[in-house]
Amino acid sequence: MAIAKSAALFAAITAIALSGCTQPDPNAAPTYTCTPTTGTPQPCYKAEHDLHAKEDALYAEAEAVYRKYIAEHVRIYRAGGATTASPVILETLTGEALQEVLKSDREIAANHTRAVGGEFKIGYLRRVPREVVGDSVATWESCVDATSVTFKDDKPPRPGSIGxxxxxxxxxxxxxxxxxFAHSLGVVESCE
Known part of the structure; x- marks a missing residue:
């Protein structure tokens, strides 16, 4: 009799334990809202929501790095270039981007070019998550309007442009x- 009670108790405990191991109902309605990179909010499940949250955090970090770089790039342009990398340039750039910017900053210094007046306005930043170069993990497309800026060097002053x-x-x-970086993505009249 003791064996029968033990077997019944074991069966009951096993049934209770296994009842929590069932798959979620495939017909259950999503309980989260996700906003795709190029779309409108839509219902989604937790796993998809978590992926979107991770991507959002990555792009928020990338935006902060980009804005910090742009502010330093503008400062260097207004100062007339640089012959060495500033701490901010070293903090925000690596690889090809670092080499390209160092070359540009040295050319600005050699040509005695200065950005005067106006402002460099970031018209927009757009995620381009499916475009990858090398080991990149995030991509921003930007439009920077420098039409209110004047560039002065040994030549006659010239107006800035939209990049x-x-x-x-x-x-x-x-x-x-x-x-x-990828530059020269086309000519535009404005960043709108």
């Missing part, structure tokens, strides 16, 4: 950095 570029971000030991 389109893509910045590709890679993870480094020091954190997320811009690893490469």
């Amino acid at each position: 389109l570029e893509r910045a590709y971000f890679s993870q480094t030991e020091e954190g997320l950095k811009i690893s490469s």
Whole structure:
């Protein structure tokens, strides 16, 4: 009799324990809201929501790095270039992007070019998550309007323009950095 009670108790405990191991109802309604990169909010499940949250955090970090880089780039342009990388440039750039910006900053200094007046306005930043270069993990497309800025050097002053570029971000030991750029994405009249 003791064996029968033990077997019944074991069966009951096993049934209770296994009842929590069932798959979620495939017909259950999603309980989260996700907003795709290029879309409107839509219902989604937790796993998809968690992926979107992770992507949002990555792009928020990439945006902070990009804005910090742009502010430093503007400062260097207004100062007349640089012959060495500033701490902010080293903090925000790596690889090809670092080499490209160092070359540009040295050319600005050699040509005695200065950005005067006006402002460099970031018209927009758009995620381009499916575009990857090398080991990049995030991509921003930006439109920077410098039409109110005047560039002065040994030649007659000239007005600024609107620039389109893509910045590709890679993870480094020091954190997320811009690893490469794509410039000259087309000519536009405005950043709107």
